[in-house]
Amino acid sequence: MSDLKELLAQREELEAQLAAAFKEERINVLDEVIRKMKIHRITLDEIRGPASAAAPKIAPKYRDPVSGREWSGRSKPPNWIKDVEDRTKYLIPA
Known part of the structure; x- marks a missing residue:
């Protein structure tokens, strides 16, 4: 047991x-990266790259006539339409 x-x-x-070794190595690597960024005039924006484009908004496909809330038909259906079998009466005219 001993x-x-x-x-x-x-x-x-x-x-x-x-x-402790990892912490020390990490500090050394960060110092080196910062030093090289300064030498080569690299900015954080260049490292991050272009901002990712937001996903395009999907047009709503269904509308609740009572509340006016809308749903695209994707993902989990909202409560006002989740139990409706025939959703055609909620379709938004194109």
Whole structure:
């Protein structure tokens, strides 16, 4: 049983050493990246790349005549139409 306790203690010590080494290495890598960015005049915007275009808005396909709420027909149906078998009466005319 003492062998197990010793091994567990060694593992904890190694994990602490690994965490410290990783933290130090991370700081060194960040310093190097920042240094090279300055040398080559690289901006964060260049690294991030162009902003992703937002998904196009999908036109609503159904409208609740009572509340006026609309639904595109995609994803989970809202409560006002989820139990309706024939949804044609809720269709928005094209």
